[in-house]
Amino acid sequence: MSYPEKYRYAKSHEWVELDGATATIGITDYAQSSLGDIVFVELPKVGQELTAGSTFGSVESVKAVSDLYSPVTGTVTAINEPLNDAPDTINSDANATWMIKVETKGADDLSSLLSAADYEKFVSEETGH
Template sequence: MKELDELHLPDDIRYTDEHEWARITGDIARIGVSDYAQDQLGDIVFVELPAVGDTIARGEVFGTLESVKAVSELYLPLSGEVVAVNTALTDAPELINQDPYAAWIIEVRPTDAGEYDQLLTAAAYLDLLRG
């Protein structure tokens, strides 16, 4: 397990208190799990992905991660339509452990861009982790 000061928390993305992240490029948001989440879960062995075309509200479950330790639900940080899923994770879920920011899970077209501003900055997320 990493110490908090060892976590990689990029400043150009936003975080949820459930440990997902979102990065907006144009009108698409990439969604994944934070370095903290993958570290706490341990070796990820399975990823359940939603279907392209699904419309999911902020805070709703959009999939699950299964590790050798536990199964963890994934909560969508931004309401929107799923426009892509990272199918590479089906055969290689451990990519999330290797680089949780390169191994995005889904892409959504947000229906309310203002929701992004409500997510935590890297500094605020680190404060949350510190308790």
């Protein structure tokens, strides 16, 4: 599995890419692999306020429903509408499939997130591989 260096990672298996004050958020390759075939994605509405660590939606697969957690605090500015009709896009390329964009309140949000190497180590400790 690959974890792009340009992203920061939450232990709840979301990735975030910061561009100025805009955070683009998706789920990791490990998360989509663990879930299996994704059949439904529930995303927040544009304008919704999020707090780091709070749920912003869910992903439903053939195996389970999993909550999605925001790695940052801010306001949702965009959602990836095509996921409503094609949630399996996440299975095809989790690293390139964003879910939401958030206007953050401050760059210090990312200090608690993991680098790609640290996330990979976290996953291997969690799975025992």
